Amino acid sequence: xxxxxxxxxxxxxxxxxxxxxxxxxxxxxxxxxxxxxxxxxxxxxxxxxxxxxxxxxxxxxxxxxxxxxxxxxxxxxxxxxxxxxx
Numbered sequence: 001x002x003x004x005x006x007x008x009x010x011x012x013x014x015x016x017x018x019x020x021x022x023x024x025x026x027x028x029x030x031x032x033x034x035x036x037x038x039x040x041x042x043x044x045x046x047x048x049x050x051x052x053x054x055x056x057x058x059x060x061x062x063x064x065x066x067x068x069x070x071x072x073x074x075x076x077x078x079x080x081x082x083x084x085x086x
Contacts, residue, residue: 006039006072013037013070021068032068034059039074 013035020033036058038051045051058073065071 006074009037010070010072013072017068017070034062035070036060036062037070037072039072041063043073060064 017033017035020031022077023031025031036055038045038054038058039066040051043070058076061076062069062071
């Protein structure tokens with residue numbers, strides 16, 4: 001989502017997550033979605049490869065936190081080896 005605010009990105013991610021959880025696929029377990037997203041206000045994230053790497057980091061963090069959630073890369077503690085904020 002390019003050009004949006006952090007609030008609109010969070011709302012969009014949550015709307016996607018909720019819409020997916022409402023899908024009935026005929027299984028006992030509900031559909032869950034883990035979403036990782038990035039707000040591109042960091043000048044060090046200067047190309048799409050870095051942007052995608054950061055979003056990938058965030059989706060793995062969402063899964064690590066228990067799945068079925070949305071995580072913003074910008075809100076994470078960037079001490080891991082994949083830190084692009086430095």
